[in-house]
Every structure is written in C-alpha cells, then in structure tokens.
Amino acid sequence: MRFLAQCFGAVFELIHLRFQHPQAKRGFSAAGQLVCAVRPTHSPTYVSSRKAATRSPPEQASFHTGHLNYHHCRRHPYHLCHQEAGLHDVQVTPCRCPLFSCQWEGHLEVVVPHLSQTHRVDILQGAEIVFLATDMHLPAPADWTMVHSCLGHHFLLVLRKQERHEGHPQFFATMLLIGTPTQADCFTYRLELSRNHRRLAWEATPRSVLEGVDAVITDGDCLVLNPSLAQLFSDNGRLAIAIAVAAAKVPPAEVAV
Template structure:
C-alpha cells in the first residue's frame, strides 16, 4: 500500500512527453492528461480524409492535398465560395458516398455526402464539409448547404470540421445536414442531387 501510494504520487507529479514529440509536439503531460491530449494533438498524423475508401494513408497536413490529387483522382474539384455539389445516381441501392473538393479563400474544403442505414430499414443522407486544415483554421469559416426545388428549401449552416477530426463523429451525432431518402428524391432531377455549398469567413 505504501508502495502504491508512492507510485500514485509519482504519476501525479511526473510529466511525460507526448507520443508525437518526434513530429514536433513539445507538450509535457501528466499521465492522466496524456490520452486526451494525444487524441487532439495537432502533431498527430492526418489520415486520408476520403470516406468509404480502404485507404490507409496517413501523414502530415502538408501532404494531404498531394495525396488526394495523386491517389484519389476521381475526387473532382471546383473553385469558388459558392458552388454546386452534384451527387449523381443517388437512387442506387446500398450505402454510398460522394466526395468533392472546393477551393476558396486559399483553402481546400472536402464536401462529403453519405447515404447510410444507421437505423435498420431506414436509409438517410448526411452531408458535411471538412477543411483540409487544423481545427483552429476550420473555426474561422462557416459553411452552408442548401437544397432547393418544388417550392421547398432546406438549409444547414455550421462550422466546417477539420479533416484531423474527420466526419465520422459528426455523422454519428447528426451534427450535419440530415435528410430523408424521400426528400433527396424530391430535390433531385434524373437521379442527380445538386447541393448548393457556400463557404464564408466567420465574422471575428
């Protein structure tokens, strides 16, 4: 017992280096803080932000764009703050995803639309925008997704995710544009769904 107490004393006073210290992180952390820090540590390698692929790539933020443009050539790209993200063949059965890149304000954003069956027998669509950048950079922006047609309009506005955190949690928590299959069909034409995407700078 005396020994354990001694060990606990050590654990609450000794500082450990972050596991990403070799990548440049200079933080020193208590044992109790270590896991939480490393999860969001900005020096943690970035994973490939393409949804629905089995790509195992990871590396520094600076290398993500090149990885995408060379290894995921099917991801198309559009310039401008206000573009249309066209998802084709949305009626195809099963889980699907659509990705495209939007470039504006000197930054690159990845637009993601996923069709998922989170609840059995009930397919839904989830759309979200990620910045190819850090969380801090992402917080300077705001995105708007808009569906329009037949006298109806649906809109979602939020802060982009950083590709460092990814979109899995956002989709899992419905912290994105969520819409039903019937709505997707109503807003689509010939099986193609156009989502208006507008990116803007947050007012300071």
Template sequence: MLFFTQCFGAVLDLIHFRFQHYQAKRVFSSAGQLVCVVTPTQNSKNASNRCAVPEDSAPQIRHHHCHEAVHDPQLTSCSCPLYACKWEGHLEVVVAHLTQTHTINILHGTEIVFLATDMHLPAPVDWIIAHSCLGHHFLLVLRKQEKYQGYPQFFATMMLIGTPAQAENFNYKLELNRNRRRLTWESSPRSVLDCVDSIITDGDCLVLNASVAQLFADNGSLAIGIAITASKLCATQPEM
C-alpha cells in the same frame, strides 16, 4: 467495330452529363455558379466526375477509416480520406497526397453547385468533391448510409483540410431548392482530422431521410448549392 462501339458509348455519356449539367444550371440559373456533376464513388471504375468548368474536375474520395483527432497544429497525423487508402501522414501533406497519389483535381471558388447523381444506389455510398478558396482546401462529403437497416439517410458535411481551430475561421452553407421548398444548413466546417462517422453521430451535418432527398431530387440527381465564407463576414449577420 469495338472502337466505334466505345466511341458511341462515350458520346452517349457526354450527352448524359451535358443534360445533367443543363438541369443543374436550370435549378440554380440565378446564381451563375459553377456546376460540378459528381458521380458516386461506387461507380469510380466506370465513370469519373465531370465538371461544368473544364479546367476544374471534381475528385472522387471515399472516407473509410480515420482515427481520433489530435489537436497539435503543426505535426498532427492524419489518415487519407480516400476509401481503402492506408496512407497516414502530416496534415500539411494531405493535399499533396490527394493530388499526387490519387490524381485529384481541385475546384476553385467560394460558390459552387454540387450535383450528385444516381441517388438511388444502395448505401453505403459517397459523393465527394474538393475545392480551394479563401486560402484553404475544403472537402464536401455526401454520404448515403443506413444507420438502421432498410432506412437509408443522406449526410452532407463540409470539412477543412486543416485543424479544428482553423476550421472555426470559416462558415459554410448548403442549400437544397426545389418546387417551392428550400432546406438550408449553415455551420462551421469540421476539420478533416475529425472522422466522418463521428460527425454523422453528432448530427453536425445536413441530414436528409430518403423521402426528403426524393422531394429535392430531380431525375435521380440531387443539386446542393454550396457557399463558403470567412467567419468574420458571417458574424456581422443578424442571428435571425
């Protein structure tokens, strides 16, 4: 009996995620992009991320502790970006640590749709994916946080698993699009050596208050279109 109950639960779960995937496809139908459904890390014991493309699943990482960046390119010491992981090591082995110790799979492609579910969950909570493109690995971190009690905000930033100097070689774009409203943030990624908290304090990320997030959310999920390019391509674009 327990077995059948579990099977039924799994089928319901699958239908739920197929529905969310359909929603994201509908929102971003013209782009033909990969859609990755990302559940918050708060629920990591109960659910894992489901991606639209079976061979690529999204990791769940939680930024928690990080130290001041030291900009020595080869031997820079780095904290694990995963929540509650005390690991520290060289920058070059962060990806190996993430994939081997935390069994994180990596998405491929320069353009994906990040569909964060359960936006209503209380802060603090993170939605995170990693993906590989243009010869590097990147992390997208969406954090819900109350910098002022009772006033939750969402902060989305792209981080390069590399040095700040390497990060300057890339640009990224985050786009929210719903009901004839569009909000776009374009910037260079930050280095994973930088702390997420300091990026948020600097305001160097896409910031949404709860009302704006609600305006773009669909049935409790927020779809963020992501595109990463090499800086030289972006440098040729006009400023306005």
C-alpha cells in the same frame, strides 16, 4: 487537361440544368455558379484504393509529383488562420484519409493530393459552387466527394449514403476543412437544396478533417436527408447542393455560449 475537361463538364452541366430544371434557372444563371458533377464511390472501389495505398510508397514522400489538380492547392498556402493560430507544424500533423473505408495515413498537407490521386476527387475553385451528386439511387454505402478551394484553404465536401440502421439508408452532407480545428473555426459554410418550391439550408462552422466524417455524422453536425427528402430535392437521380464558404465574423471561441 483534366481541369479543362472538368470546366467543359461544368459548362455542359450548367446548360443541361437550365433545360432540365426550369424552376432552378434563376438560381443558376443569376449567380453564375460553377457546377461540379460528382459520381458516387462505393466500398469495392475503396477496398482497391486501400490495397493500392498499402502497396505504394507513403504519399507524404511522393506528393511533389502529384496530380495536375494539385496546383490548385499550391496556389493557396495556409496563411490566414495559420498565422492566427500560431501553428507552424500543420504540414506534419498526422491525418487519416477522411473517406469511407480508406486506411491511408499521412500528413495534413498531403491529404489533398491523396484525395485527388487515389480517389480521383475533383477540386473546384470559386466562392459559390454547385455540387451535383449523380446516381443517388445506388445502394449504400457510397460517398460523393469534392474539394472546394476558396479563401486560401481547401474544404472537403462529403455526401455520404449510409445505413446507420440496417435497411434504412440516409444521406449525410458536411464540409470539412483540410486543416486543424482551430483553423476550421475561422469559417462558416452553407449547403442549400432548392427544388419544387422547397428549400433546405444548413449553415455551420466546418469541422476539421482531423476529426473525421464519422464523428461529424455521429454528432449530427451535418445536413441529414432521409430518402424521401432526398427524393424531393432530386431530379432524375441527381441532387444539386449549392455551397458557399465565408470567413466567420466572430470566431466561435470569442462568443459567450
């Protein structure tokens, strides 16, 4: 039911975008991309989520009764890089929740149901999709999150508004593989902003969710937007990020650096 609502929402957003963003029409219509509208989540919500998590039984014991969206996950078992890396214990690898202020801890395999159930993170399938962050004007700290399911894996897209220096919020966008660092090296991802005859594109190897969003931001290994740049690419407080994931041609470990 939620998946159907999500599809309707995506179609509605697509129609809306074609009227609201005439300059983006070609990009959206030609590619036939799915659009996922994402609202921000603030720290108060995370606090209540954390309380709920500490009160509920451990998620790793309950994920079999998970959210409807979880079937997206079950359709794509970790088999590609899993075999290459020879990692048979990914399911039981300890992992923290990658979202801001959430203290949840569980196993890697149950991160997706945790995100879906506790944080109501949407899961979208497709080679190329559009992540549409709404209410960009809301104050920091805030996270916009979505799970992108493709190539037999789940990737967590995080757009974070954070004041790394007091009074100066910035936006950080990155994609994390919900898998191990070895598995993450098998992929590349691309985030692209396009509006008003400007285009900003970021391509990188995804980091593992085991490393955490904070480490990625600290390393500068993400797309960084200051408020004026975010404003330039936003339309009425909404920022559209086109996302694409592909298999890496040559795994980084094999390239001389």
